[in-house]
Amino acid sequence: MERNGIEFDEDLNGVPIKSLDLILSEILAEWKTEAAELDILPGSDAHIRASAVAGQLYAAYVSGAVGVNQYLPDTATGQYLRALVKEEGITEKLATHAKGLQLEFRRDPNLTRTDVEVRIPAKSAKVITHDGVVFESTEDAVLAPNSPAAIVPYQAVVAGKNGNILAGEIIGFYAQPPAGINYVTNLDATADGSDDEDDESIRERYFEATEQEDWHGSPAWLEAEAKKIAGITSATAIKNARGEGTTDLLVTSGDGIPSQAKLDEVHTYLTDPTREPINIDLRVIAPEGIVIPIRVKAPTLTQVHAEKAYKAYLASVGGGGTVHPSRISAALINAGAPFAEVYEPAAPIVLTNTQMPLPGVVTLV
Template identity: 30%
Template sequence: MYEGQTFETILERMLNRVTNNVDKRQGSIIFDALAPAAVMFAQYYIDLEINLDLVMPDTATDEYLDRVAVELDVVRKPAQKAIRAGQFYDSGNGPIDIPIGSRFSIDDVDFTAISKTGPGTYKLECETAGEIGNTIAGQLIPIDYIPGLATAVLGAVLVAGSDAEDDESLRARYFDRAQKPITSGNKYHYEYWAKQVQGIGDARAIPVWNGPNTVKVVLITDNKRSPAPEKIAEADSYIRSVMPIGVDLTVAGVRELAIDLSGALTLETGVNVSVVLGAVSDGLDDYLKSIALKEAVIRYSKIANIILDADGVIDYANLTVNGGTSNIVLDPDQIGIVGTVDLS
């Protein structure tokens, strides 16, 4: 909006207001007197442009986007702590119980035992919120002495940790709220409620899916996968707390359909096929995530283009997607995920 308000433009406009019987050349008294003011005015216009961007929903960032979004009751989701399984053994490799609240360390990240799930098996909560709690694996070191404990192992991810919601995800939820008419208990309302739950990246509400007065809400995580049972239960509980009475509600994770590729590749000389397979897998993953719960068709032609776009690929032959050469049509509660990529 203010791109034209440059130092040169402003200075020229100021000098034009000075009578022509005064020396206005560069280095003159009037030129040197007006130039610093023109610099400041140009900076003010830059600041105005920045400030305008910070109050508009399509360009606001960070805390300024938070302020815009809250006007429609859309609040940034905070980081969430990962919940992991932990197994604990004595010197004879038998399971051993530990006190609830026991703390353990691994790779400078600490975990706390929060509940027992079986003999020598516990749920451990990462003390640091975010995705960092999902990726660590190996042996735990007890922070405090636990009698009889010989080995502690950090196991599977039970509830994935997540970083604080990024700007683009928050912006998308804001525009969803602004553009989709939410009325009491319509499908958009159920989707809106579901996406308020930390870790739920998107949702699809299916009205009358099992007869009158039934609603099914299908969930995916921020990483476009089916949520853990604990997260589905959390979403179910929250939606029930705010939805209209008398509705038969079902909340479920999406059904994941593995997308398997098979075919032959013609590669440039010296290209490592494993590198190509990695690039194709990454491209397929990006594509499937981009359409998850948004499009009902996985397109054969799109997958073919992903293969051709991989560095080092000249051509392909006999490409099959899940054994065929046609588009894959998904059910309303289904998404595609990367399966086997068998290209050689």
């Protein structure tokens, strides 16, 4: 290709550049023109010197081409995108830890006296799910004399969506159990675990911020402000949800159902009295969880793998989607089953915009 009388033979993200070979051949050709007796064959002194110069020029072309794409938020990536969006007050949201409230430790009456206190300091006992996600208690667990169990809050050791688990997914201890304790599980689901924000999410929030309505408290403003909070992955404002002058803000955390603590955090942030009042009756709500059990025939697939595949499929559906039996079947086949017949649900389940599917009991027949 030729542009402004200059020959280019590569394209980097839409920007024409010269290849290393073209630059090298042009340098050698120019030197040969100036000194016809010059040896420019590979291995010659001239060829070695020209190769070094060509390499540096090629690097400059690449750097320039990359710079063109990093100049605008439409195409910028990584640190360049994050620097550009700061002008709109947009900063990257880091990963958050999934948290739960009911981690249960039970003592083993066969290994220790039941009439003595057992104390498990916070974070001293790591526990694990069948998928290998590790959690830890966040408060001391104290089993009083003659008390068989203690329940404490807990959180994932590593931040991220993987920490969003269902009740009962914790199956044991990561290492040795505490003295006198032989059983642990989670009695509730965890919530609010999210991954580091990616480029596309940052870009989307940037354009929402630049295009939102000007007035403080508008639906677009509420949505954009809510998504500034770590862990919040979507926000939808429902104007006049409960009558004139009311707005419901539907949010998800880690692409799932947020905890009440996260809902309270969003509401507190949006109604902060140190800022301009929003002058609306605001309620921050979570999607309604719709539990969907399945009954399937999926030969060779273990219970654990079937549950994992089904959970991943429902996560891809999200709020307001449709749960298709045929896609449940496809998810199980992708997980390793030679075929999969779904008996329940027998028909697609259509969810409203305020509903989110949650995995129920997976029955393999």
